[in-house]
Amino acid sequence: MPTIQLRNISKRFGSIQALEDITFDVKNGEYLCILGSTGSGKTTLLRTISGIIKPDNGEVISNEKNMSDVPVEDRDTVYVPQTYALFPHLTVIDNVCFGPISKGEDNDLAKKRAMEILKLVKLDKRAESYPSELSGGMQQRVALARGLVSGAKMLLLDEPLGALDARLRIELRTELRRIAKENGLTVIHVTHDQDEAMSIGDRIMILRRGKVQQIGTPFHVYIRPQNIFVANFVGHSNFLEGTVMKRNSKESIIRLRGGNQVKTDDISHAVEEPIVIGIRVEKTRIFDHPVDAVNTLRGELIKANFIGTFIRYEVKLDNGDIMAALEPSDSGPAKLQLGDRVMLTFEPDHCIVFDYPTLGLNRELEVF
Ligand SMILES: Nc1ncnc2c1ncn2[C@@H]1O[C@H](COP(=O)(O)OP(=O)(O)OP(=O)(O)O)[C@@H](O)[C@H]1O
Ligand SMILES: [Mg+2]
Incomplete structure (x- = not known):
């Protein structure tokens, strides 16, 4: 009761x-x-x-x-x-x-x-x-x-x-x-x-x-x-804007702004629907060499902050979006330098797909 x-x-x-x-x-x-x-x-x-x-x-x-x-x-x-x-x-x-x-x-x-x-x-x-x-x-x-x-x-x-x-x-x-x-x-x-x-x-x-x-x-x-808002307030997420390109009974292919394609497990959005994908920073991996992964986005390392147990990397993707990755300090790529070309990867089942917000992504992220 x-x-x-x-x-x-x-x-x-x-x-x-x-x-x-x-x-x-x-x-x-x-x-x-x-x-x-x-x-x-x-x-x-x-x-x-x-x-x-x-x-x-x-x-x-x-x-x-x-x-x-x-x-x-x-x-x-x-x-x-x-x-x-x-x-x-x-x-x-x-x-x-x-x-x-x-x-x-x-x-x-x-x-x-x-x-x-x-x-x-x-x-x-x-x-x-x-x-x-x-x-x-x-x-x-x-x-x-x-x-x-x-x-x-x-x-x-x-x-x-x-x-x-x-x-x-x-x-x-x-x-x-x-x-x-x-x-x-x-x-x-x-x-x-x-x-x-x-x-x-x-x-x-x-x-x-x-x-x-x-x-x-x-x-x-x-x-x-x-x-x-919750995806960003409870933990930290990357947000990527895109449109559903294809969908079957198990997965969707999303075309991101700028043309890259990524795969997600979400099947709740229709083809042509504008969406936002949320991916936790700790579920985003960073590599200094090409790897065999379902979803890979390329960009340039623009920031690396040592925060004790973790290092937080910030990458400017080729479409201009900023994406972050959190790696344990004692693993991850050892000697990344700012300006290096890097690869970010994430699994389709770590993508949370949201309806595109009516007032735009930035308004949704405002805390106050
Ligand atoms: N007595 C009051 N008169 C006028 N405005 C008020 C009054 N009490 C609260 N507010 C307003 O209501 C809103 C919510 O205030 P509240 O104190 O509940 O926030 P809070 O979540 O507890 O914030 P904080 O984390 O800073 O303590 C604020 O915009 C505040 O200015
Ligand atoms: Mg208070």
Whole structure:
């Protein structure tokens, strides 16, 4: 049974449509990550679910009850805001206990539980510090502890790891998921970090300009992006424009801009239809010599960036398009120089074929 159902939620601020016709369900005990760039409506969505913001249209249903007239404090939901509003005159532990004690919980019991939660977020040693004595990341963890201590079954976390350094971020995200699963919590976790969303969400939802683009398991969204925007936002893809030239019951031949032909497994587009092919950069291989491959495109190497485990190559194809390939640093062609003639190859089953967008490819790729 779903814990939370959103039905056709819309919210406008003046001329800005912050949320547009949002409908989705979150199941009991599920960890849902909402992934979107800045200004895509993530905070507005969480605040709407929590009841802080009233939507212009639509409703939030919790356990089959319409929440429209239920005040924030009567919902079994805790919203942990993006900017951690801690009480500056209270110590860390008192900040964490504040909610439970003001709701009438026994002081000692509340402190004991708060201490356990502080251990979880690795701040037990700073229990007696004041917020001004903490780093940004520590303050964020206090805010998180305040949410966890409430005992609410549904947590709405707004960029809960945003102020942490990369290592702690990775460590804490696993902890967060573990805490949620062990305590049977339902979590909606907002982030703009795709690795974070992919690694901890049971499902992820991609939001763009207030509209849901896709919702599904990380694997499904990665393998079957529903549109060009998602294919580019979750992982990085190359996009090639073309027209279907031939099609049989198993494959299509696409004529790319400039005349090259490539084969794809897609059979959902008709002959003469304009399309865009998406190919993941990590599924694109680069060679400095001709190879026996179904699809080969030639061009000139214009960039090579060493990014630790991988090298990202950028190639200007003969038709002027730019295509990238990601190769493990310890494999791939050893001594490529900028300006070298290279070959890019990819398999027909790694081509995702999209309808050609009405407003053109570039508009589809815009993040903001
Ligand atoms: N109270 C408000 N008044 C006017 N406009 C608002 C208000 N709150 C949000 N907006 C606008 O709504 C849009 C969505 O904002 P929101 O804060 O939900 O984005 P976000 O996805 O959380 O972004 P970020 O990643 O930067 O936190 C933005 O264009 C923002 O300027
Ligand atoms: Mg926000």
